[in-house]
Amino acid sequence: MESHPSGTEEPTSPGSEDPRAELVRLVRSVRAQLEELGAAGGWGVPLLGRARMAASAAAVAGHGAAPSAEPPPRSAVAPPAPPPPERARPEDAPLARAAEGAVAFGQAAPSDGVAAAIEVAAAGAPPAAATVAAAPPVARPAGAPVRLPLAVEERLAALAREASACQNCGLHQGRRQSVFSRGTGVSGVVFVGEGPGEEEDKQALPFVGPAGQLLDRMIAAMQIERDDVYVCNVVKCRPPKNRKPEPDEMARCLPFLAEQLDLLKPKVIIALGATAVQGLLGTTEGITRLRGQWKTYRGIPVMPTFHPAYLLRTPQAKREVWKDLQDVLRRLRDDASDASEPT
Numbered sequence: 001m002e003s004h005p006s007g008t009e010e011p012t013s014p015g016s017e018d019p020r021a022e023l024v025r026l027v028r029s030v031r032a033q034l035e036e037l038g039a040a041g042g043w044g045v046p047l048l049g050r051a052r053m054a055a056s057a058a059a060v061a062g063h064g065a066a067p068s069a070e071p072p073p074r075s076a077v078a079p080p081a082p083p084p085p086e087r088a089r090p091e092d093a094p095l096a097r098a099a100e101g102a103v104a105f106g107q108a109a110p111s112d113g114v115a116a117a118i119e120v121a122a123a124g125a126p127p128a129a130a131t132v133a134a135a136p137p138v139a140r141p142a143g144a145p146v147r148l149p150l151a152v153e154e155r156l157a158a159l160a161r162e163a164s165a166c167q168n169c170g171l172h173q174g175r176r177q178s179v180f181s182r183g184t185g186v187s188g189v190v191f192v193g194e195g196p197g198e199e200e201d202k203q204a205l206p207f208v209g210p211a212g213q214l215l216d217r218m219i220a221a222m223q224i225e226r227d228d229v230y231v232c233n234v235v236k237c238r239p240p241k242n243r244k245p246e247p248d249e250m251a252r253c254l255p256f257l258a259e260q261l262d263l264l265k266p267k268v269i270i271a272l273g274a275t276a277v278q279g280l281l282g283t284t285e286g287i288t289r290l291r292g293q294w295k296t297y298r299g300i301p302v303m304p305t306f307h308p309a310y311l312l313r314t315p316q317a318k319r320e321v322w323k324d325l326q327d328v329l330r331r332l333r334d335d336a337s338d339a340s341e342p343t
């Protein structure tokens with residue numbers, strides 16, 4: 001054993017060390033890696049590496065996380081872990097999943113989500129403590145329907161056909177096809193953006209370009225199935241050269257969005273970017289001022305936040321968006337627990 005700067009004893013021989021001391025050493029090693037990555041401004045692929053490290057740390061702590069499919073970085077390699085002292089607890093899996101989801105979106109800094117998850121795993125604290133710093137899991141409730149009522153599905157499909165033939169504003173002239181929606185919305189979450197871009201216009205699906213891929217990571221970080229959210233735009237046809245839709249175009253298209261929301265009756269709407277907020281709420285306030293503050297659309301809570309395209313240009317704003325998404329998750333969780341309480 002050698003003396004560690006912190007005053008604790010560090011094991012030197014893999015075969016002779018105490019499993020808890022080994023865990024502490026591994027966690028320190030992982031944290032050092034995370035701090036290096038954070039200092040280097042690592043996002044994207046390195047962050048996925050962080051998630052795997054977090055999951056590995058939780059797994060080593062005997063908390064039921066699935067082992068990583070890839071080996072850890074060389075500097076984080078630990079001696080073979082001894083068998084867990086007690087049986088892994090399946091109920092602890094959300095700990096690692098929450099950390100991994102949060103980091104996959106790419107917002108979590110070493111000081112919050114992942115590091116907190118690692119520390120909680122190392123300390124053996126219950127998973128509830130970790131989910132405060134990471135994402136509260138909101139999976140589809142057991143027994144919840146995976147499809148909307150048939151009448152709603154049919155009316156939405158009819159609306160989509162109407163939009164494809166619509167010529168109520170000048171945007172129809174430049175479209176390849178209208179872009180109506182994707183996903184079912186059975187989670188009660190609807191994302192509203194401003195309008196289709198080039199890739200969306202080609203595929204007739206909203207949010208399928210680079211910004212859409214980031215949106216998918218945001219949804220995954222919320223631990224909601226991609227197809228359980230409903231994604232649509234204020235205008236259904238692509239504005240030329242990806243310009244913002246004009247107020248008149250938004251006003252002419254709004255009846256489609258209004259009926260979509262009336263049919264879906266979401267628990268929460270997440271408005272992505274200033275134009276979406278403007279189209280939905282009629283406000284001209286800037287998104288920087290509005291984001292993170294609950295608004296209401298016909299009695300439905302609306303969370304304004306930054307558009308994923310902005311996050312691609314300004315990755316440091318992911319932290320604010322993650323706060324907004326966590327607020328949404330808390331609201332959904334509180335609504336779910338209110339609904340389950342006996343009256």
Ligand code: SF4
Nearest residue numbers: 166168169172237253
């Ligand atoms: S943007 Fe909306 S209102 Fe304009 S043509 Fe397309 S569907 Fe019709």
